[in-house]
Amino acid sequence: MPLAQFADPWQKIPVRKTKTEIIDDSIGDDDGGPATSDEGSVKEINITNVVKEGSEKADPRQFELRKVLGQGSFGKVFLVKKLTGPDAGQLYAMKVLKKATLKVRDRVRTKMERDILVEVNHPFIVRLHYAFQTEGKLYLILDFLRGGDLFTRLSKEVMFTEQDVMFYLAELALALDHLHQLGIIYRDLKPENILLDEDGHIKLTDFGLSKESIDHENKAYSFCGTVEYMAPEVVNRRGHTHSADWWSYGVLMFEMLTGSLPFQGRDRKETMTMILKAKLGMPQSISQEAQSLLRCLFKRNPANRLGAGPDGVEEIKRHPYFGTIDWNKLFRKEIQPPFKPATGRPDDTVYFDPEFTAKTPRDSPGIPPSANAHQLFRGFSFVAISSEEEIQPVLSHGHISLRDALQFSDVYEMKEDIGVGSYSICKRCVQKSTGMEHAVKIIDKSKRDPAEEVEILLRYGQHPNIITLKDTYDDGKSVYLVTELLKGGELLDKILRQKFFSEREASAVLHTITRTVEYLHAQGVVHRDLKPSNILYVDESGNPESIRICDFGFAKQLRAENGLLMTPCYTANFVAPEDLVSKMLHVDPHRRLTAAQVLRHPWIVHKDQLPKFQLNRQDAPHLVKGAMEATYSALNRHVPPVLDPVGCSTLAQRRGMKKLTSTAL
Template sequence: IGPHCFELLRVLGKGGYGKVFQVRKVQGTNTGKIFAMKVLKKAKIACNAKDTAHTRAERNILEAVKHPFIVDLIYAFQTGGKLYLILECLSGGELFMQLEREGIFLEDTACFYLSEITLALGHLHSHGIIYRDLKPENIMLNSQGHIKLTDFGLCKESIHDGAVTHTFCGTIEYMAPEILVRSGHNRAVDWWSLGALMYDMLTGSPPFTAENRKKTIDKILKGKLVLPPYLTPDARDLLKKFLKRNPNQRIGGGPGDAADVQKQPFFRHINWEDLLARRLDPPFKPCLQSEEDVSQFDTRFTRQTPVDSPDDAAISESANQAFLGFTYVAPSVLESIKEGFSFQPKVRSPRRLNSSPRTPVSPVKFSPFEVFKPGPPGEPMEVGGSLPPPPEGTAPLPIKSSVGAKKQKGGRGRVPR
């Protein structure tokens, strides 16, 4: 298996480490099938040990974790200068784009997506994995409209009951307070992020925003949670439970994890067994003309000519050691090969806004990003629970002044990692 097995069709995204293409397999098992191909440049990753570790973690997590609401890894391979991840192609695009079109979601719509995300997070946590970068841009929709978590580059492995980690990473607007003050964090950070995402879905922006990063962080650490009066009591109750600053008081932060979240009144109408089996109809089914339809993706990328740049094999042998064992073939593919199976392919005008992306903070440094307009005013409420003090000798990372002018909320977008 290698790059020669795939025909480039479209560019789906681009980031600092490489590109994501829509591709068609042109030989061997699965010939004719459409996939997403994530291409990462070794030279840009290998120069930083943490970037290398996070790349390895992403590939390992994708191999180890199989779930209806988590993207499937089909193949992984490498060349002299590049790493390749072949993933299922999620033609419904980012949940971000759907939220951008709608502005806000009705509570029933938000409840459906939040329910599927809850099951995905619970599955990760059961494997000792913290996701740490939950936001609309990292949630994709398949062709039927069900969600899939993607982009596992900031995940942390081997965090089981009682264990904590101190890495500073994520996307500020969705980042839990304990990450910001580096007091040590565990899987409870994902439930804070789910609360911030829920607030975003129901109001049009995350709960704590300001004109620059420093003020946004100050609001996350000390600001009041403002809940618009139009929210139902069940939604208000769950938001307050998710957005507790003390992770020990936060819903999902205890031993019950996702099971405690599932019991909340906001989800009372969800049949969790049917949800997991994808027997419930999604609130939105993408309008797709074919397997190759990329209408749900950002035209800034899909209009580009797909070109995989020449392979630069000039990477040291010692650097290449970090990528030993990267190759992978999904068990389902191996079974198909054994059985002699060969895949035979089957023979909306949304608002697209061009803007600077909202970029996750790497474990090493801040990346410039734009912020959002605050959500609609409403009844002020104190977020319950105070944050435990950071351990001796630690302090929040220094904050530099923001770069660029404030953008309108409608301008949120993303460049893949």
């Protein structure tokens, strides 16, 4: 289709250090008078040549659509696989925008986002690999971050520890500082815009509301962002600088630590009034260092805000809250993230909204803009300059799609049952490519959310006496957790089978178990289902060091300062053994021995001095196991608590399980 003629195309938006450049200050959803005038003529967003000479220009035919990751009024975000070129097989996120539905301000923001992504190069900021267009659509090819966003974790009420928050905030501070050094105000900081890569490191994304060409002397005046995260100077439109990002940084910190927003009214007007005038209610459950940092960030005078001074981010890095952070190691990604997403396949989308991922990916033909509203994004195309080492193609398996090629049944051969529970079944499996034996726990997602169990295993599975998680798969209905195969059997079976079992051996076994439990408690993890059937040996040697604690289906990570569980245990067929030492079984939990105290008990400390003679034992194993089951069944006859749907939770009600949307009034 021939394009309409034009006389005065838009030139590249100049990089000006003035305080007059405003994306949009109009009230309401439409663009007001100037926008209507703009639509009456043909304009061009002109972008200078940034394509590497000799590089391949991309087009939609080079990408295979795999899944829908998100969708909005202007377009969609797809998971795609590159089909040609040196990065063939690589997975990307493809952001597709319809030109015809973009308002003037949105066209400018799209151009701004593309310009910023071309300019930045930072380990904690999402990378733009390609940008191209068709007559009706714009395409941005970005990193695919398999871990989803921080909003997903918050909405599931997996409360963060201060250590978690410290790590994410530290990486985020480096990302924001990089933008500020380039003269960019981010202006839309919120959990939805912070993604996690496959290792758990953050990536800042969505630069549609960012502002270029701002130094510390000049200000921007646009009213944009997400209201709850706006700084006071953004709300009152008196002009804002980079310091506005550090206020939003404080809001994000507050939300991650408490699960609630510091300033939120019944409507937008009340929220803005609170941001301007309300006194901050400081939660006393967080550390003094965290409270101090929040107070330094929530300064309504932006000049007094931490990070606004001449030293910039160095002021924040020097704060005692970050006293344990090695910033050089952090930048090099040498610090282990607190959470590693459980992704068994390269195209896993378990951390994305199933409302979108369940849809059939389809990029319908874009409707060309009308002649009087056409926007030609001349020079929009871009190809990132990448070294060969940066390209890590995903190997293709003939004509089989990646999703099909990496189904559990294609990688492993299922064998006999090992154990059956209320919510899961455990089977032996064999990896087809190596012949190695593993165990797979198959969890019914309709009965139990496995996210907490997977997170705990990924975080703490490196401990020598905790079962190791090898791989994960998700077919939509069930989650498959592939672990090491423990061939030595259960602890109680091992004791009953053994003809000779001494007090010294019993002490060594208890020492290993208690040491592992102490490690979990030190990390804030409570197993809540510790019983002989969940304590297994790796092999038949009987070596206490080969013991593994497994089945973390009921485990929880404690967050409360008092160390008590914040959620009720669903059920428990086995609790603290009531036939052990009376000090371990005291009815008052505050007087009951801790794991650390058990390890200091003489029976454990001096285990090598204990007698080696055989202990008395029951010759009928089935009677022993039956008696134990009856004992613990009687101890747990209480009525299990009724759990309300997740929609009844405080966070779900506050957020309505909907992501907060950005606003530009």
